[in-house]
Amino acid sequence: MELKNIINKIFSELSDYTGHGQVADYIPALSSVKRDSFAISAATLDGNVISAGDFTERFSIQSISKVFTLAMVSRHLGDKLWESVGREPSGTAFNSLIQLEQEKGIPRNPFINSGALVITDRLIDLYPDSKHAIIDFVRELSGVKDISYDKSVALSELETSHRNLALANFIKSFGNIHNKVEDIIDVYCNQCSISMSTEELAKSFLFLASGGVIPTTGQRVCGPRSVKRLNALMLTCGLYNESGDFAFRVGMPGKSGVGGGIVAVIPNKLSIAVWSPELNSNGNSYRGIETLERFTTELGISVF
Ligand code: GLN
Numbered sequence: 001m002e003l004k005n006i007i008n009k010i011f012s013e014l015s016d017y018t019g020h021g022q023v024a025d026y027i028p029a030l031s032s033v034k035r036d037s038f039a040i041s042a043a044t045l046d047g048n049v050i051s052a053g054d055f056t057e058r059f060s061i062q063s064i065s066k067v068f069t070l071a072m073v074s075r076h077l078g079d080k081l082w083e084s085v086g087r088e089p090s091g092t093a094f095n096s097l098i099q100l101e102q103e104k105g106i107p108r109n110p111f112i113n114s115g116a117l118v119i120t121d122r123l124i125d126l127y128p129d130s131k132h133a134i135i136d137f138v139r140e141l142s143g144v145k146d147i148s149y150d151k152s153v154a155l156s157e158l159e160t161s162h163r164n165l166a167l168a169n170f171i172k173s174f175g176n177i178h179n180k181v182e183d184i185i186d187v188y189c190n191q192c193s194i195s196m197s198t199e200e201l202a203k204s205f206l207f208l209a210s211g212g213v214i215p216t217t218g219q220r221v222c223g224p225r226s227v228k229r230l231n232a233l234m235l236t237c238g239l240y241n242e243s244g245d246f247a248f249r250v251g252m253p254g255k256s257g258v259g260g261g262i263v264a265v266i267p268n269k270l271s272i273a274v275w276s277p278e279l280n281s282n283g284n285s286y287r288g289i290e291t292l293e294r295f296t297t298e299l300g301i302s303v304f
């Protein structure tokens with residue numbers, strides 16, 4: 001079946017698939033989102049995007065931003081980075097503190113909050129004006145010049161970031177964070193607040209399906225080795241303690257966020273973004289995962 005037909009079929013099959021989860025409610029800007037919003041966009045290597053539903057509506061990308069910051073930092077720091085962040089699934093919630101003490105302030109991986117905070121610390125070392133650098137990077141990847149931070153989301157995140165502050169302080173006590181904790185949390189809350197549509201997300205992840213090059217501009221973002229690593233980390237750690245189940249059901253490297261978005265890629269083929277704000281108990285989009293499972297099943301192609 002053609003890609004367009006597959007997307008339309010899944011969209012219509014799942015259009016009433018709501019009421020199975022909870023919309024994130026730790027800040028007002030997220031809890032007020034329309035819970036039945038639903039969008040799918042798939043971008044192919046020729047730059048074409050095929051979408052269904054609310055695909056132009058922007059939402060809070062939240063933890064999906066962790067892929068962008070990791071891509072920015074790893075292309076500068078290379079192997080040295082992996083002395084301070086691990087590459088194993090955590091098997092715990094995204095904001096858990098529990099492993100950090102035993103593992104001496106080295107977070108399990110860069111896609112749980114503790115790991116992302118270390119990455120943001122290194123980003124501040126590399127880019128003094130980090131907020132500008134992040135948004136410029138996302139605009140470059142997507143080719144969309146008006147993507148920006150949602151200031152009200154960033155502010156609410158800041159007001160409720162006690163746990164992230166605790167994580168950053170704890171890591172700092174082991175010497176694995178160098179900058180001021182407040183500066184790290186400020187950048188981190190802003191990166192989580194970036195507002196994008198599924199169409200824009202699918203385009204911005206295409207470099208991970210095309211060996212590190214933005215197919216529409218030919219610009220190289222990173223080398224094939226970095227792409228291999230970013231995709232491997234998404235596959236093993238991208239959906240927190242549901243990463244194994246996601247690999248089992250969907251078979252693509254992916255990254256989720258509590259705004260209800262998930263982005264996934266099939267190397268050398270496509271990237272796909274879905275958005276549906278109701279979350280399961282792991283903080284992952286319930287309908288998003290179901291959509292992606294049906295997608296690889298219908299398509300008959302996954303990374304396996
Ligand atoms: N802003 C959220 C947090 O740091 C992002 C978490 C997520 O999307 N899983 O807790």
